[in-house]
Amino acid sequence: MVHVQFNSELLGSLKDKVVVLTGGATGIGRSAVIQFAEAGCKVVFGDISEEPARELESQLGPNVRFLFCDTASYSDQLQLFAAADSIFGSIDVVVANAGMAIHKDIFEASSDITIEPSMKEVAVNLTGAIFTARIGMHYLRKNKSKSGGKGDLVLVSSIAGFKESGGLATYTASKHGVLGLMRGLHTTAFPEGIRINVICPWMTKTRLVKGIEQGWHDLGLPENEPEDVARSIVLCATANRGTDEKIHPGAKMPFAGKILWISGGQAYEIEDAIQALEPQWLGEENSKTLAKGQHYLATQGTSWDADKLKAKKVNGR
Numbered sequence: 181m182v183h184v185q186f187n188s189e190l191l192g193s194l195k196d197k198v199v200v201l202t203g204g205a206t207g208i209g210r211s212a213v214i215q216f217a218e219a220g221c222k223v224v225f226g227d228i229s230e231e232p233a234r235e236l237e238s239q240l241g242p243n244v245r246f247l248f249c250d251t252a253s254y255s256d257q258l259q260l261f262a263a264a265d266s267i268f269g270s271i272d273v274v275v276a277n278a279g280m281a282i283h284k285d286i287f288e289a290s291s292d293i294t295i296e297p298s299m300k301e302v303a304v305n306l307t308g309a310i311f312t313a314r315i316g317m318h319y320l321r322k323n324k325s326k327s328g329g330k331g332d333l334v335l336v337s338s339i340a341g342f343k344e345s346g347g348l349a350t351y352t353a354s355k356h357g358v359l360g361l362m363r364g365l366h367t368t369a370f371p372e373g374i375r376i377n378v379i380c381p382w383m384t385k386t387r388l389v390k391g392i393e394q395g396w397h398d399l400g401l402p403e404n405e406p407e408d409v410a411r412s413i414v415l416c417a418t419a420n421r422g423t424d425e426k427i428h429p430g431a432k433m434p435f436a437g438k439i440l441w442i443s444g445g446q447a448y449e450i451e452d453a454i455q456a457l458e459p460q461w462l463g464e465e466n467s468k469t470l471a472k473g474q475h476y477l478a479t480q481g482t483s484w485d486a487d488k489l490k491a492k493k494v495n496g497r
């Protein structure tokens with residue numbers, strides 16, 4: 181793990197950049213909208229919670245726009261991005277933050293299995309993030325490669341993205357999926373100039389954690405303010421934009437394919453250590469063989485797509 185500290189000197193790199201963010205009405209997303217706006221960004225945010233969103237929009241002025249957008253709806257997300265592109269001319273930073281948890285455990289022994297359970301957590305937290313990534317990358321690709329990069333995609337997962345979380349199995353599956361989305365995209369997105377990073381907040385004082393907040397506090401466990409997690413989103417959006425060698429202290433560059441665990445207001449990068457320690461947890465031989473397979477998949481002109489393979493053969497490549 182590496183402690184990554186926020187260098188506010190990098191905030192200047194966001195001036196006039198255009199940010200699209202999902203779930204910006206309350207909590208972490210709301211703080212992120214405010215921090216991006218204060219850094220001079222133009223922000224378009226979506227949410228289903230209209231009242232606090234409209235209030236935030238009018239508080240922050242004409243550079244911040246709200247559009248109703250159910251993140252689980254592909255057409256809503258298409259409209260959100262199209263609006264941002266048409267109002268502000270381009271999109272530089274995309275944040276998939278919208279999320280929700282259902283606190284009734286569908287796996288409880290006493291629950292009635294004849295009633296189909298809601299899969300809304302998967303639809304919002306995972307399907308929604310996939311939609312944001314797909315449409316967002318389309319717009320990021322349109323940018324002229326400025327200093328080697330086209331833009332940033334920041335995905336908000338959770339501590340439940342990599343740890344056991346009893347009583348929240350569906351939420352946990354959806355948030356593990358968000359790490360999977362980064363790992364599935366990063367190796368091909370990075371050569372295109374798109375940096376994808378993931379935020380995994382631990383307990384953050386928003387309405388999502390009302391049920392556990394008091395007991396947590398009584399035990400003296402570390403807490404995040406929504407502003408702390410929002411700052412880590414801004415950290416990811418600025419990490420690769422520094423000039424004069426300016427970086428966020430601790431950030432291993434290029435800052436892409438990283439996972440930031442946020443605890444007690446601080447950001448810790450954990451993905452590099454997970455990758456580096458693979459020979460320990462997978463075994464040295466297994467790790468070597470796996471590397472060969474990964475190398476083949478990444479470099480030998482192969483494809484999972486049978487049509488692409490056929491086209492390659494026809495073209496003699």
Ligand SMILES: NC(=O)c1ccc[n+]([C@@H]2O[C@H](COP(=O)([O-])OP(=O)(O)OC[C@H]3O[C@@H](n4cnc5c(N)ncnc54)[C@H](O)[C@@H]3O)[C@@H](O)[C@H]2O)c1
Pocket residue numbers: 202203204205206207208209226227228229249250251252277278279280304336337338339340380381382383384385386387388389406
């Ligand atoms: N609070 C925590 O401790 C914690 C921990 C780990 C991860 N997270 C994640 O952080 C993100 C932000 O959560 P938060 O803690 O600020 O909670 P929050 O409830 O204050 O914010 C979530 C936002 O997403 C919006 N939203 C919900 N469903 C939506 C939908 N279908 N379409 C569009 N917007 C929708 C909500 O209206 C709200 O504005 C979520 O992805 C959450 O899973 C939070």
